[in-house]
Amino acid sequence: MLTFLGGxxxxxxxxxxxxxxxxxxxxxxxxxxxxxxxDPSEVKKMPGLVERPMLAGTxxxxxxxxxxxxxxxx
Numbered sequence: 775m776l777t778f779l780g781g782x783x784x785x786x787x788x789x790x791x792x793x794x795x796x797x798x799x800x801x802x803x804x805x806x807x808x809x810x811x812x813d814p815s816e817v818k819k820m821p822g823l824v825e826r827p828m829l830a831g832t833x834x835x836x837x838x839x840x841x842x843x844x845x846x847x848x
Contacts, residue, residue: 804845811839 820828820836827838
C-alpha cells in the first residue's frame with residue numbers, strides 16, 4: 775500500500791486499481807462454486823491479530839483447501 779499511498783507523490787490510480795480488483799473478485803465469485811475440500815471439523819482458527827483458517831495437524835500454517843467448480847445455473 776505504501777507504493778500507492780506513500781508521501782506527496784501518491785498514485786492517482788489507487789482508487790481505479792481498487793475498483794478494478796473488486797470487479798475481478800466479483801466476476802470470479804459469480805462464475806465459480808467454492809466448497810471445502812476437507813471435513814469442516816478439521817478446520818480450526820489460527821489465533822493472532824487476524825484469525826485465519828488452519829487445518830488440524832498442521833500447526834503454524836494458514837490454509838483452507840477448496841474445491842472450485844464452474845457455476846452452471848439450473
